[in-house]
Amino acid sequence: MSSDSDHSPGQRGTDAALEFYEVSYAHGEYATVAAPEQHCKWAEVAGFVRRYELEDKHCLEVGCGRGYFQDLVADYTGLDLSAAAGTYLHKSFVQASATALPFGDNEFDAVWTINALEHVPGPEVALGEIRRVLKPGGLLLLSPAWQCRWWAAEGYPERPYSDFGWRGKLIKAGIPVLNSVAWRALQVAPRRLWRAAQWGLMRRPIGLRYRHLKPNYKHLWMPDGDAVNCMDPFEAILWHVSRGDVCLSHPTGRSQFLVRTNGIVFRIRK
Numbered sequence: 001m002s003s004d005s006d007h008s009p010g011q012r013g014t015d016a017a018l019e020f021y022e023v024s025y026a027h028g029e030y031a032t033v034a035a036p037e038q039h040c041k042w043a044e045v046a047g048f049v050r051r052y053e054l055e056d057k058h059c060l061e062v063g064c065g066r067g068y069f070q071d072l073v074a075d076y077t078g079l080d081l082s083a084a085a086g087t088y089l090h091k092s093f094v095q096a097s098a099t100a101l102p103f104g105d106n107e108f109d110a111v112w113t114i115n116a117l118e119h120v121p122g123p124e125v126a127l128g129e130i131r132r133v134l135k136p137g138g139l140l141l142l143s144p145a146w147q148c149r150w151w152a153a154e155g156y157p158e159r160p161y162s163d164f165g166w167r168g169k170l171i172k173a174g175i176p177v178l179n180s181v182a183w184r185a186l187q188v189a190p191r192r193l194w195r196a197a198q199w200g201l202m203r204r205p206i207g208l209r210y211r212h213l214k215p216n217y218k219h220l221w222m223p224d225g226d227a228v229n230c231m232d233p234f235e236a237i238l239w240h241v242s243r244g245d246v247c248l249s250h251p252t253g254r255s256q257f258l259v260r261t262n263g264i265v266f267r268i269r270k
Contacts, residue, residue: 155221
């Protein structure tokens with residue numbers, strides 16, 4: 001058995017994530033609801049399947065977790081980093097990373113990924129892999145937790161002031177302002193304008209910009225405390241559209257610029 005010194009920092013992070021999710025799923029402590037229909041994204045995924053008539057299509061879910069959506073289609077494959085997650089599925093399951101999908105090119109009619117991509121180091125690689133395994137004209141529902149907060153890992157909104165030193169107390173006191181729509185708009189709008197201008201000038205495939213987060217794999221104080229990146233949905237739209245994909249859910253430039261927290265649907269063009 002190798003020691004930590006034999007691994008790169010990125011590999012140590014992957015090992016820690018895998019251990020966290022294996023234990024959490026095995027003990028039934030992670031991403032659990034009483035019934036699939038109670039999942040916060042149930043209506044979104046069911047609507048995607050129904051609108052695009054995917055019931056009999058070959059579908060992949062990247063980051064399937066407990067497989068709550070597996071019965072929405074007949075031909076379903078679920079993929080997750082955790083092998084323990086597969087114990088909850090009664091349909092096809094593959095244990096693998098989203099950044100190295102073990103499937104051939106142009107294999108699936110549709111892919112969805114729900115509350116998963118924010119937990120993937122290198123989300124741009126994952127998006128590339130998803131495009132690769134989708135058929136030309138295939139459909140993608142991309143619905144991670146957008147704009148994950150850097151303070152979630154330490155649970156500032158949930159923990160009492162007594163848990164923190166003076167710096168932590170200041171951070172906790174400032175969360176209502178930092179989390180307000182007005183403050184976030186002031187941060188996001190200039191970046192989107194700059195990125196839209198870059199795309200307008202370049203007119204070639206654009207890279208995905210996102211913020212790295214330090215996840216907490218020891219104590220999950222609040223949702224997305226285990227997230228490793230903070231992504232803007234506008235960045236995801238630019239990434240796909242700059243590669244020729246069609247954004248079906250946000251078809252106009254205005255709707256794309258004003259995109260907020262819902263899932264985004266793309267038709268893949270290769």
